[in-house]
Amino acid sequence: MKRLTKALGRTSSKLLLALSANDKNIFTISDAQKVVKTSSAATRILLSDLVNKKWLIRLVPGKYLIVPLSAGEKAEYSENWYVIAKHLIEPNPYYISHYSALDIHKMITQPIMTVYISTPKRRKKAKILGANYRFIYAKLPKVWGIEEVWAKPTEKVKVSDLERTVIDCLDNPKLCGGISELAKGLWTKRKEIGYERLAKYVERFSSKAVAKRLGFLLELYEIGEDVLAKLKRSISPSFVLLDPSLPAGGKYLSSWKLRVNLDPKELREIIKT
Template identity: 45%
Template sequence: VDRGVATRLKPGLYVLVPFELGRERQYPGNPLVVAREIMRGEEHYLSHATAMEIHGMTTQPRLVVMVSTPKPRRSVTALGVEFRFVRCRRRHLFGLTEHWVTKQEKVRVSDLERTIIDGLKQPEHCGGVTEVAKGLWMRRQDVNVDRLVQYARRIGVGAVVRRLGFLLETYEMAAAPVLDRLRNGLTSTYVRLDPVLPAEGKRLRRWRLQLNVDPEELRAVVRT
């Protein structure tokens, strides 16, 4: 560290400075690789807004790296990058894939469909439901709708099923039988379309949703 060939991230964890950068005291390394090293082999995957960025579902870079893991962890800030950890159940470690961030380094990340499901489960980690909806629309040609439905049912969270069904219907991305499959089994409880926003707006009985985001705002994504 004193010679400028490595940067200390936390006790016992360092990242080497590339030779071409010379003596550099503030080299953060690739944040995605750093996240992997912080976890030190523990079960985890890059998720939410970070996964959205990896999958080309957002136009704005994020300054926080999101990591899902079964073990509770406090956020870590290393050299100006915040690493935020979201606790997930071990049985929910599915729908994951490997992503090469350099020619030598790869990381584990939620696949496209799982990224959408995580975003609908916890929109607060993605910038809100509207951002998740934009990402869904941006990658509509590549999304496997059957896999989306399968993941939603496997997660087993009613709010996810409601939000997914509503967005698929809004963007005309699913046939009627698929939407019926999602509607089957919904309870009478209403949930907010976006849990980040206040409980206001009309109620949509078909999906048991309180539309606290203007549907026209979501439809406007198609025109941008």
């Protein structure tokens, strides 16, 4: 306490310690004002000074993140990245999506340094404490298939549910590390996925390409066979790439109207690792 007071001054140190003690690493001007008991104007000046001294990060106007009080290499992980994402975009509609949703649903094993947030609010990307925040524009009618999960013991975040995560990744494989990355996750969660719900989501999402890619993967892995006929009724005559994040090439598969630019043998092998 004495060390912090010497570095910051009594009022500033009191503020940071009180907020941290109450798990308020992310807080508002009103939260700060309740601790320091000064006017709104005086509190804003105090917070601005702490931002300049790099004790705080201003996430959005009126909302701040405490930079870790302890030094060291692990300091940037003091606050959950998904919680930060939530506070960056609320009160606008949002959900954690794509590669980040795969991570939350434990469908991947590789660490990721980018947090993907789908939202109808257009926002520039940001970088905060070692993580990149990328906002994916989604029209409001596309914001569905969402659930709330505990990101930390005291706070929930919104994330695409298991089936919607699969749909989003099939729609834009580039945002999830490619079809091969999704395929591993699909296989990992094959016993938890609701295939009827997945087929209904494909219909609601209204993407022929998604239906084709999903049908191919389900058939390849011999899972969700009960919905294959329904998916085939959703496809169109034109061919699309299996993985649009990869160069065009490969054989044309007429049954799913796909150009398979990723070796099926490779896709079968990756689920064994």
